[in-house]
Ligand SMILES: NC(=O)C1=CN([C@@H]2O[C@H](COP(=O)(O)OP(=O)(O)OC[C@H]3O[C@@H](n4cnc5c(N)ncnc54)[C@H](OP(=O)(O)O)[C@@H]3O)[C@@H](O)[C@H]2O)C=CC1
């Protein structure tokens with residue numbers, strides 16, 4: 146431990162959007178001390194993120210697992226793109242540094258599934274085998290002893306937490322489930338690309354990767370585990386002209402006639418004692434959860450279908466916030482610390 150028993154932390158990929166959100170949460174955390182931020186460019190962190198001026202006086206350094214170990218780093222948060230992330234995770238683990246990986250590299254248990262959906266083969270199957278999927282509300286008990294936490298994807302959290310009570314309660318048909326999701330543009334990260342250029346995406350809404358988005362198998366993997374038999378979803382993401390926030394509308398077919406009150410009761414029971422899931426009677430909007438680690442859920446029964454509405458901040462609950470929630474669980478801290 147570092148100062149006054151604080152855990153020493155490195156943040157990788159310092160110039161990015163999830164990194165800055167993570168740093169802001171960790172600066173408030175009483176048991177965390179950021180001792181290193183890595184980047185491919187040696188700039189002060191506050192040059193990348195002026196919002197950190199006067200709050201974090203570190204210069205970014207190139208990634209070097211041995212150098213991080215020499216600084217006493219105990220936990221590294223990987224805020225790198227998938228593919229690049231697995232290059233960093235293996236040497237960190239070799240140094241005995243625990244890792245929370247915000248990328249998708251260690252989320253899918255089956256490396257063949259990774260190759261199929263990510264278009265490249267997985268080359269760290271050794272560590273994939275012991276990675277824990279870090280969705281605290283479902284896998285929290287496994288996180289505490291994990292050396293490598295695969296932080297969950299932003300969209301998948303709305304799909305998985307939105308459907309888990311129905312799947313666990315054997316209330317719905319497990320195929321043909323529709324998950325329609327809307328995301329703000331920060332979901333695509335900070336690296337510029339034509340589709341995210343202001344005149345391209347402002348005042349416009351579009352679906353993308355229809356039928357082939359890589360979050361489909363991630364949602365199915367967790368729900369199949371919850372349900373004990375295969376679950377299939379049709380996941381359609383949309384880009385909407387907002388900075389941040391995800392809103393998912395989910396349609397499922399009940400196996401028998403259900404009332405809204407019964408479905409609501411099932412959600413309330415399933416999420417009892419889960420401080421970051423708010424089961425609401427009113428309809429959520431992204432404004433209610435942006436800036437927080439909450440995921441908001443509401444349910445309706447309409448013409449024989451169950452409709453679930455799920456909303457979160459993609460950068461906090463969808464990435465950096467749930468990463469700190471996992472960090473808390475890894476150290477036996479109250480999961481609410483830092484928020
Ligand atoms: N944005 C979101 O809402 C969510 C993102 N995620 C995942 O979190 C991770 C980080 O996302 P985000 O912060 O949005 O992404 P950004 O693009 O904003 O940041 C990623 C950072 O990684 C570094 N980087 C980029 N390319 C490479 C490379 N080839 N090799 C090494 N480092 C590289 C860069 O930092 P530098 O230039 O300093 O080296 C870059 O700023 C990704 O895996 C993403 O999929 C997960 C959930 C939600």
Ligand SMILES: CC(=O)N[C@@H](CCC(=O)OP(=O)(O)O)C(=O)O
Pocket residue numbers: 227247248249298299328329330331332333382384
């Ligand atoms: C709007 C937008 O482009 N969103 C990103 C979200 C992906 C993400 O950040 O999640 P991973 O960690 O699984 O890569 C996308 O659809 O690719």
